[in-house]
Amino acid sequence: MFETLKEMLVSKLKVAPEQVTPEATREDVELDSLAVVELSLLLEKELGLQISDDELLEAPTIRDMADLMAERSASA
């Protein structure tokens, strides 16, 4: 899921690819609260994953966000 998330951040939200590492925090990739809402929309629209912006905001790192995606994908 990390690669899927990375691809989405880079292609859709124009985050620089070198910034997107599993350990990177939301601040490291410059995702403000508006961008997190955008990401939540994209996950639902592109992958059918229902993850709220509040849930994403509670994920400390990119890896945690990817784990959340994997978990939600498995339970879907």
Place this chain on the structure above:
Amino acid sequence: MTSGADVAVTGLGLVTPAGCDATRTWAGVLDGRPTAALDPELEGNSVRLSCRVSGFDADALLGARRALRLDPFVRFTLVAAHEAVADAGLDPADWDGARVGVVLGCADGGPGTVETQHRTLLDEGAQRVSPLLLPMQLPNMLAGQTAIEFGATGPNLVVATACASGATAIGTARDLLLLHRCDVVLAGGGEAMITPLVMAGFARMGALSHREGDPATASRPFDAGRDGFVAAEGASVLVLERTSDARARSARIRARVVGYGASADAHHMTSPHPTGAGSEAAVRAALADAGAGTGDVGHVNAHGTSTPLNDLAEGRMIGRLFTDGPVVTSTKGVTGHMLGAAGAVEAALTVLALEKGVVPPTANLSTLDPELDIEVATVPTACPDGLALSNSFGFGGQNAVLALARA
């Protein structure tokens, strides 16, 4: 008039259909090369003519991440502002941001963003609407984003006087400087409102040219055969400082803004006052502010939209007031009508006309409206001595006139 009572233009930047910087814009305007063309994005509209900015690479100029979250009206303006700040020899890393103000004008903010998101609302539902809808489209973001870009933490506002907005912004910026509210102002305007909905509205008003034949001939200010304006997009930013401050730091002064006049027609929501009473009041106020009379004016960059009503009322007003025949031009023959940015773009072109000593031609003017007795440049013409005026008039009857002088 002392130099402490006027303000200097120490830098300028332009993004227009004639070119994505000041040099290319001036070259296109001076050549009289019209930019109006059929617009593929207006496929379903009754009027499909527009003047688009072309060759503008926002990702390269602003960074893809930043550009993604900006409506085009802000993108154009930030690029023009970067050019202006560099031209002024100022470095935002060094300046005292608290003394740097931003005053910009636009008529409509980001209607393209609104229309896209409205489609999302109708097609996919409210939950799919972008969180960036409001931060991208609100008109005041023009000044807010400019503050962020340059660390300008002084007075910050956007003014809306429709098609006079860019001129109102420069006049208001001058007032702020003369009141010592700040020491530098980034002043101007930006507009990107060529959307299917906005253009349908203009067309339904009967404001747009629906000229058949070569699209390049549609914007023809003061011509007997004119039939409406051609909508354009773009931006212009000037760096303004008190002239005394500019001299103290040995800045290159490109021209001075020595007067500003504003008025309202209080007549009709879209039609100009038929005798030009409101626009005359603004011209007279600008001249009084400059301590000058009508005989001191050598050049007028007219509002000259190419609509039957504006050009008749404005042309008669100019002919009535100025018996010494200043050289008049309307650069909208080349650029089309940049709406809320127009006044700022034309102020910049007036600065360049004074500096280079040449008035650019009014493109497409083949037969002057027989009702008018004014001298309109149809070829590059020597810029007479004296002041230059830049006229801007908005729907709603809002008039703004800037008086400019050589450095």
